[in-house]
Amino acid sequence: MSQDTLDLARAGDPEAFGALTAPYSRELHLHCYRMLGSLADAEDMLQETLLAAWRGLAGFEGRSSLRAWLYSIATRRCLNALRGAGRRVPRAPVPPFEPPEPSRRGHVTWLQPYPDTLLDQVADTVPGPEARYRSREAVELAFIAALQRLPPRQTAVLVLRDVLGYSTVEVAEMLGTTGTAVKGALQRARAACAERGGSPSPAPPRERPGSVRESDLTRRFAEAFAADDVDAVVALLTDDAWLAMPPAAHEYHGAAAITSFLEAGAAWRAGRRFHLVPVRANTQPAFGCYLPDDSGLVAHPVGLIVLTLGQDRIQAVTRFLDDGLPVRFGLPERIPLPDRTR
Template identity: 55%
Template sequence: MHPTHHQELLALARGGDGEAFRALVEPFRRELQVHCYRILGSVQDAEDMLQETLLAAWRGIGGYEGRASVRTWLYRIATNRCLNALRAEARRPRDHPSPRGDVPLPEPSRRRPEPSWLEPYPDELFEAAGQLAGPEARYEVRESVSLAFLAALQHLPPRQRVVLVLRDVLGFRAAEVAEMLDTTENAVTSALTRARSALSGELPGWADAPLPDSPRERRVVDTFARAFEAGDVEAIVALLTGDAWLTMPPLPLEYQGPDAIRTFLDTVVMRDGRRYVLYPTRANGQPAFGYYVRDPRTPVLHAHGVIVLTLSGDRISALTRFSDTALLARFGFPRTLRP
């Protein structure tokens, strides 16, 4: 945006011109939504916080002095709205999720102390966000939207979480982050050090992940889809790395290794001869599927959830299974299908 035009829009917006305000903030709408999603882990909550941010910006445009860019000013509002939402959630905790009563689950390899309130985010929304990062960013965009990164973020205290996102993902300087959070640079640096230390053991390496939509990725994804639809548990297990994880946010139950995952697939997913149909999509920069269970009595397919694959070389290092069927609508899938 040309500086003169920017100043004209700003002057009009301060005078109450709604169209000028929309033109001023529209370029940042998508990236602000992704920012809120990183912090909150929920697509719906991110949309709500985006609306709150824009409303607060509209109400406060008269007090915007222009010392920081409009983008930085909006990030300050969005970040503090997200922190407020996390504080409110801590005061009013959500109901702890329970497994479906009719399906006894095998003993997990690990139980997290808290649920992971994480939802998958459609790739097309990330692509529309026009990710911008300053020179101090440490994470590539692809890595910073991965489920592994976001799941690890959800286990950080809120202040550490936002500091790490602002500094290491978006590349804001320590002084800018301190001003956004009304704190000191030393406090920002301390929070960032603790956040980096906590994340260091949680994140997988990315060097060997195949490129999105590459022939190498498609081979693994297609092989998985065929095996899953055929109910061939051994073929699925053959695709796993030796330390692969199966997780089911928000449930805090996690299964690691081919044997544990095989047991889960046999006794839960494929129990009683269940069969599925998978429809490919992408989430969080990763291959994914909307999956439907076949009804042996009718030709109708019933929504069952979303599966996201994390790949390492020619193997699958993580299966993330989301059983909330409402998520399918975000990927353009209906509740029922007739193949």
């Protein structure tokens, strides 16, 4: 950041302001996603952050880095959103068939996946010395969901300290609080995340994306799922696997519960088969999910599936019931199908 560019931006030059903030916009978007768990909300908060920075740039005195100042603004905006009554919580979908009784009902119904194509655009900045794990690892769905169950201040402290690596003093200044309060919030947040299985560290080394083992497992899942071969799908799952469907609150845990749900869905579709298009989300294998319309000639998007992989089987299947997600992941709006009547 040059002083000349800063002076021009303070004088109201939009191009200079863009030059100042552009290097950080993608990582700020990811930060807002971690805080809010929603791709749509993260986009809104990024715009609010940049607007607030534009309006408040005259007050930036340079005591911290521009990056830290922007993170401070983004964090406070996200905290306001988390505490506010106007948070965008999606309406629970009405199932087209009578689903079996769920194992439990989840509370994080606003959770959305994050495209790996956006992760690839985040500058590979080295986290500060206080970070406990690499920032890209801290975007897995289990971690993001665990963050959403924390009180807002604990979420902010955990992300700023353990993901981004800011010091206790820096976080206290960002949040307008004391170092003692930051340490207490961090201790409680770490304990809560560990209890809920949301801490990505320590963890065994993960398979390299696109490895032979990962590719084989995801291919077998896609083939079985698209064929409504419920037994084959369940055989690929760990004994304690679970299936969730945000924004629906229904969750199914264990082979029997998952089998019951998948069979009910297959019976309702009456022979219409899913078409899965591979993509990646939250550093994990994923699929855009398409279903043929009544004509059988076109398949339309009906959500997105993200797999959480264990060592040799699938630990979780998260089926996001948002028809607009595949397009946001760069997938087609429709898939033409062959006319089988000819």
